[in-house]
Each structure stands twice: as C-alpha cells, then as structure tokens.
Amino acid sequence: MDRLHLMTVFVAVGEEESFAGGARRLGMSPPAVTRAISALEARLGVKLLQRTTRYVRVTEAGQRYLDDARRILGEVDEADEAAAGINAAPRGHLTVTAPVLFGKMFVMPGIVDYLSRYPDADVSALFLDRVVNMLEEGVDVAVRIGPLPDSSMRAIKVGQVRRVLCASPAYLEQHGIPQSPQALRERTVIAASGVSPAVEWKFGPESAPANIKLKPRLTVTSNDAAIEAARSGLGITRLMSYQIAPHLAAGELKIVLSEYENAPLPIHIVHRESKYGSAKVRSFIDLMADRLRADKHLN
Template identity: 45%
Template sequence: MDRLDMLRTFVAVADHASFAEAARRLRVSPTAASRAVAALELDLGTPLLRRTTRSVRLTDEGAAYLERCRAALTELDDAALALRGTGALPGGNLVVTAPVTFGRLHILPITTSLLRNHSRLGVELTLIDRVVRLVEEGIDVAVRIGDLSDSALHALKVAEVRRVLVASPGYIAARGTPVTVPALHDRALISFTEIDRAHEWRFGATGKTAIRIEPRLTVNTADAAIAAAADGVGIARVLSYQALAAVASGRLVTLLDEAAPPPVPVHLVYQANRRTSVNVRAFIDAARAHFSGLDLTGRAA
C-alpha cells in the first residue's frame, strides 16, 4: 500500500473509530487496514492511534496529524478534479451534516436527487442536532440554523425559519387563546431543549422581550414536542418548518404570531478550500434549486 493509501486508511479509521468499519468503507480487509496504519506510524516514528480490544482513539499526535491529512487529501482530490476541466462531474465521497428534522425533510431529498443524477457520487449524510466541527470531523457541507459565529467558514443563506408557538385546537378550546405573552404563564408549556436550553422564550421585533418559562413537559426532539402539543398537553415552541405539516393538517394552530421574534437564517457552510470542489458545488446548486421559492416560515399568505 502506497503512502497516499496509508493516509486515506488512517483518516478512515480515525473517522469511524474502527478498523473494521474503515476497511469496509475502503473495500480492503481489516488486516490490510491495520497494517497500513502501522506502517504509517513506523514511518513517522510516533503512534497515531491508541488501540484496545474495545476502542480505537487518536493520540494527541494523531489528532494533530489528522487535520493536516484531511487538508492534504482534499487538495489532492480537488487538483485531480481540476485537471478534468470545468466539465468534471461529481464523484467520490461527499460528507454532509444537518439537524435531524431539517435534514430528513429537506437535505435528504437534495441528496437523493444528486445520487440519481450522478452515478459516481457517494454521500455520507449525518443527521444530528448539534453543531458539528467541519475540519475536525471531516465534513464537506453543514447546515446551520441560526446566526453564524465562525467567520472562517464560507456560508450561503438558503432559507429563513421562525420560532413559533403551537397548540392543538382542543387545548385552545379548553384553556382559551393567550392574547398576550404574559398570559403564557397561566398555560401548560412544552419545552424543546434544542431551542430552549435556558428555559427562556424571547418575543418581539428585536427579540429582546423575554419570559422565563416553567415547562410542564421538557423534550429533546421537535417530533416529541409537536406530538405532545397535538395530543393536548400544552403549548410548545418549535421552529416553523418543524410544525408546517401539523399546522397544515389542522392538528396544531399557531399562537401569538404578532409577537414572534425575528426570523432565523438557514445557511449552508463549508470550508474555504472546498469552494472549488465539484461535489460541493453540485450540492450547493441542488440546494439552491430545492429552496428556491420555498417558504419555511409558515407565515399566512
């Protein structure tokens, strides 16, 4: 196995924390994968991985080396694509991550469309409700909902969403419609921890009007919050795209829309050195087409 294959094997093992899984992805035997990393460590004169019968973890030296390996392999792959000219087609592997519900509703359809149109392309789509570090975790494109803090990343805004209050018609019939923000204190509230970490709900055009909530139910997924609200447990606050189907079907209604805080942007983010990648460009073009003219805010027409 040559040096380049050794590097690819090391990155795969580090990404999956498993020689067996890395070997499966690379279509080599686990023994070959183990030998490749061992040869690389011997050549470098330092251990890159700590191996036990139960786990594979990076050493400090391995973690530092991994980041440089990713950058080097990315540059090599992009250089190869550049040699093919502007007509180069997507191929190889594209790694994408997105929040769970947003990814299932919007990023998965974009991905399946790309796969149908480009037979040489493979996509690894990870749906997870946390901010993923692109460089450290080998991500090509990530979806970020909310204001961006990392100025080192390139970003493309593709949509807006809102924080909305929702409840079932049955709950409203029994308890009445709250007409002011303070009236929420007299209602049963459902907290979705992904957007309510501090148990604080903000309102108003500037988002500066805040109330401290004491939820009757706290859940960690949007689906659970929406299901509980639809079942009449109380009033939930979720992101508008998460509740669109339930509102459209009449299972939920929105409340206090006039007091809603400002919309939240949805961005695709990627590293600066990935902007020339054929795969990344193809994904971004497909995303532009998907979100064009699509309103995820749930505002009344």
Template identity: 45%
Template sequence: MDRLHEIEVFVSVADAGSFAKAGARMRLSPPAVTRAISALEDRLGARVFNRTTRSLTITDVGQRFLENARRILIDLDTAEKEAVGETSVPHGHLTVTASVTFGRSALTPVVTAFLNQYSRISVSVLLLDRITNLIEEGIDVAVRIGPLSDSNLVAKKVGSVRRILVASPDYLARRGTPLSPADLRRHSMIAFTGLMPNREWRFMDGRSGHSVSFMPRLEINDAVAAIASAENGDGITIALSYMVADKIRDGRLVPVLDAHAPAAVPVSLVYQQNRLISPKVRTFVDFATPRLRKILADLVIPAVDPSTVTVSQDRSAD
C-alpha cells in the same frame, strides 16, 4: 520517508487537532503519525506542533507551512484529476447531515433528486439532533440552523426559520389565548427539549430580548411528538416554523404570542474551507441550494403585525 506523505499527515493532524484522530482518518498507527511529523520537523529544522499529553497546538512555523502544504495538495489533486479527465465529472461517496426533522421534511427529497441526476455519486444521510464535527466524523456537507460560530466552515445560506409557539384551536378555546409571555406560566406547556433546554422561552419585547421560565406539564425530546401532543390539544409547545407551517395553514395549529417571537435565524449549508473542495461537494451544494431555498420559502409563516393580532380572553386561571 516520502515528503508528500509527511505533508499529508501534517495537514491531517492540523485539521483533526490530534495525532490519534489523524491516524484513524488515514488508517495509520499512532507511531507512524509521530514518525511522519518528526521527519517533517527534522527536514524543516523547526517544530510544527507544540504537543503535551493533554494538548496539541500548531506553532507559528507550522501555521505558515500549513498554507503552502494545502496548496501543494490541491495542486497535486487537480493535476491528477485533469490527467484522467475527472475534474468535471462528480463521482464518489458523499456524507450529508441535518437534524432529524429537517432531514425528513426537506433534505431527503433533495438528496433523492440529486441521486437521480448524478448516477456516479452515492450518499449517506445522517439525521442527528446534535452539532456534528465535520472533520472528526467524516462529513462533507451539513445543514446548520442558527448562527454559525465556526469560522473554519464555508456557509451558504438557503433560508431562515423562526421559533414559534403553537397550540391547537381546541386547547385555546378551552384555556384561552395568552396575552403576554408571562401568561405562559398559567398554561400547560409542552417543552421540546431541543428548543427549550432550560425550560424557558426567549421572546422579543420591542427591540430587547427577554425570557420567561416555566414548569412544563410535559417534556419531550422529539419535535414530532411534541407537535403531535400540541395538535391533540394537550398544551402549547415550541417548534421551528418549517415544522408546523402546513399544520398552521390547515388550521390544525395556531401561532401563540407570535408578535413576541424571536427573530428568524439562518439555515445554511456548510462545508470545510480548508480541505479540497471536490467536484461531488461543489455539485451537491450547487444542486441543493436553490431547491432548499424553495422548500423553505414555501414553508414560511409570515410574522404577525402586533396591530393586527386578535386574541381571545385568557381563561387559563378559571
């Protein structure tokens, strides 16, 4: 069996965490994957994976070999591209993902500008309101909002956003402005389930974080619909700052309890660090980073100084 093929299969299994998933990515049958790994283990005289019917873990030998295996594939890929003069010319197909609302408002315009400049690259944009697995789903670059827990990803910060409560001026004129987080229980709350999965709002009280729970009048699983309902005067909803910055500037929505809003969270472009960083990925990240930073900077809602906040009397109990 081809030794290079064995190495490619080994790295693919290590990345995917599964023989079946690696086989699907490489278009190999499960027996073919098993044969390649068995041949590699026979050659090394040691097991590279501990496998049962329910789990797959890499051994110490496999972990040590993995670093060298990746280096071999990187060197080979670089040599082939240099031979045909492709190292400096980004080309191929790129798959990028983001949440639905962020993709519509920020990512898609950047992708369009990117395609206009790089004619040899095509792009698939996946707008999904869930965390994707880059390896399993064949994604090159993802936009992640919030802290990153996966240490196997390279992250480039492009900005930050805040969770913010908003309501229409008409609603606040009718029902009054909440003076404290506890007042939310007496208001009509529109829960966007993507940001309020437990029907509660996390807020800051000085340096400590607390939460207030409530029974929403309306639950919506789409941010745009929840914001539209709030703009219509139906109640108070939660949004990420970039979603409502323009509406706040135009006076269609008003921040509520902004002095208690949680700290900003990062927005990052992430991609895999353990795979070859192809020219198309590197070029897209370099292209998108400054443009997304500008878009997010233009959509910043400054945090409110509590000493400058003016509120109306809460009449929600009337």
C-alpha cells in the same frame, strides 16, 4: 522527504492518534512513519505530537498544522481531479449533516434527487440535533440553522425560519388564546428539550428581550413528540416554523403570540471546499440551494 508526503503521514497519525494506526492506513511500516514525523518536526522546528506509551496527541501547534495540512491536501486532490477531468461528472462519497426534522423534511428529498441524477455518487446523511464538527467527523456539507460562528468554512444563505408558539384549535377554544408571554404561566406548556432545555423562553427583540421561566407539564426529548402532544390538544409548545408547517396547513395547529417572536433565524449551507470545488460537492450545494430557496416554508 517530499513535503506533501510528510503532511500525509502527519494527518494519518494525527487522525488515528496512533503511529501504528497511521502506518496501517497508509500501508507503511511503523518505523517509516516515525522517521517521517521526526523529519517533519525537524523541518518545522516545532513539536507536533505528544507521545506516551498509552497515546499520541497533537500539540497546540500540531492542531493548527493538522487543520492546514488537511486543507492543503484536499486542495491538491481537487486540483488533480480537475486536471484529470473528473469534475465533468460528480462521483464518489459525500457526507451531509442537518438537524433531524429539517433533514427528514427538506434535505432527504434533495439527496434522493442528487443520487437519481448522479449514479456514480453515494451519500452518508447524518441527521442530528447537535452541531457536528465538520473537520473531525469528515463532513463535506452541513445545513445549519441560526447565526454562524466565525470559522474558515464557506456559507451560503438559503432561507430563514422562525421560532413559534403553537397549539391545537381545540386547546385554544377551550382555554383561550394567550395575549402575552406572561399568560403562558397559566397555560399547559409542552417543552421540547432540543429547543428549550432550560424551559426559559425568550421573547421580543434582542435589544429588549423578555425571559419567561415556565414549568412545563410535559417535557419531551424530541420535536416530533412535542408536535404530537400539541396536535392532541394537551397544550402550547414552541418549535421552529418549518417543523409545524404541514400541521398549520392542515389546520391541526395554530400560531399564537406571533407579535412577540424573536428575529428569524437564518439557514445556511456550510461547506469546506477550496477554490477548485470538487464536482460532487459543488453539484450537491447547487441542487440543495435551489431547492431550499424555492421552498415557501423557508423564505
């Protein structure tokens, strides 16, 4: 059997975790799918799938082969597109992910711009405060804040942000500006669990960090809520600099203890494109990189 066909069948079965599901996706009969998987395993001399009466799971070798097969099939599709001239204009579906507030403030305007420029493209935006597995969830482009783990993904640095402490001018006037991280123990603290779930804030350089354990008076599950509580004068909170930028500009919040801040966190656009680079992904990355690099709040 054709090797690319066998890879295609294996990817379908591995992603669906079912021979029947893979057959439905490909419009093949279940026996034909079973024969294809058996032929592939015989060719490789490796067991790729664990089969029981209740489920199908990839083996350790199968997971590595699944990742490689996805990449290879994606490159073949992109090579076909390039040869057919589809790269002349972005088209098709694009899935993008970013943190919730960052996505709302910086990525969504770029998506709107992208869709306005390219009428044959459509986008799914996953704005989540967790790291999305791009391969498993079918994500084409991600915006990530913080150091990147080693991976096969490609990354483009587009800016940086800081983790900052802030409070309203009214709160600081009434209670005074803290002069050291230890002084936070005598202040009202608002903790956003998405940023500091352990309620232990680290200050200073990596070479000599100071960890301060705090008991917040208010713990919230969203950064928006922490911002509103701080703006209302309840206390001091810790957030990303981009999250409070509009409120700093409006004079509703002020940064404190800036001399104790950690090193800035890099912002990257991460993607899993091959050397061919489909037009839809390449055009979106170029547009978003230009927008983020030009934003004064991120550089």
